[in-house]
Amino acid sequence: MMASDTTISLSSRVRNLLKERGIAQANLAALTRISPSFLSRLLSKQRPWTMPHVEAVAKALDMSVEEFVADTDAAPMINPMGALVPRETYEALEREYAAITTELQTVRAEKEALAMSSATLEAQFRLLGAERDEAIAARLATETDRDAAVLRETVFKRAFDKTKEELHIQQTNAEQASREAERLISENTTLRDALERSNQLVQTNFDAYQQVEAQNEQLRETLRRKGNDGERLFLAGLIGLGLGAASRR
Secondary structure (H helix, E strand, O other): OOOOOOOEOHHHHHHHHHHHHOOOHHHHHHHHOOOHHHHHHHHOOOOOOEHHHHHHHHHHOOOOHHHHHOOEOOHHHEOOOOEEOOHHHHHHHHHHHHHHHHHHHHHHHHHHHHHHHHHHHHHHHHHHHHHHHHHHHHHHHHHHHHHHHHHHHHHHHHHHHHHHHHHHHHHHHHHHHHHHHHHHHHHHHHHHHHHHHHHHHHHHHHHHHHHHHHHHHHHHHHHHHHOOHHHHHHHHHHHHHHHHHHHHO
C-alpha cells in the first residue's frame, strides 16, 4: 500500500506529539531508555526506525503501535523482522539474505573441507615429524655406535701399543739376561777348565811325590841293610838328587 499525500514521517509525528503533550525530548529519551543522541538522530531522520524503537516510543506516549504509526510513512513498512523499510526493499533484502545464507552455507562447507584438509595435513605433518624424529634418533644412534666403535678401537690400540712396548722391554731384558748368562757360563767354563788343569797338575805332582817317596823308601831300606858309610853317602847323594829332580817337576 502506497502512502497518501496526507501521511507524514514518523519522526515528524513524534515531534508533533511531544509538542502537543509538552514532553521534552530528553524526557522521552529517559522514558524509552534510548540515548538522547541516538533519539536526536532518529527524529532528524539520520537513523532508520526499528520496531524496538517504535514500540518503546509508542509505550512512552501511551499509544499502541498501530495508533502510533497510523497515517505515517512507517505504517506500510512494518515487517516481521521489525525493521521499518519499504516492502520492495524488504523483499530485495530477503532475496539477498537467502543468497547470503546459501553462500554462507557454501563457505561453511568449504571451511569444513579446509578443516578436514588441515587435519589431514596436520596428521601428515605429525607423521613426517615422527619419521623425522625417528630418522634423527637413528642417526644419533648410528653416530653413537660409530663413536663407541672409534673409542673401542682407540682403547684397544692404546692397550695393544702398551702391551707391545712391554713385550719389547721384556724381550730386551731377556736378551740382556741371556747374554749375561752366556758370559757367566763362559766364565764358569773357563774357571772349570782352569780348575781341572790345576787338579791335573796337583795330581801329577802328587803322583811324582809318591814315586819319589817310594824311591826314597827303597833307598832308606837299602841303607839300613848295607850299613856301609860310603854306600850311605852315595845313597844319600842319590836321594838328594832324586828330591831335587822331583821338586823341579
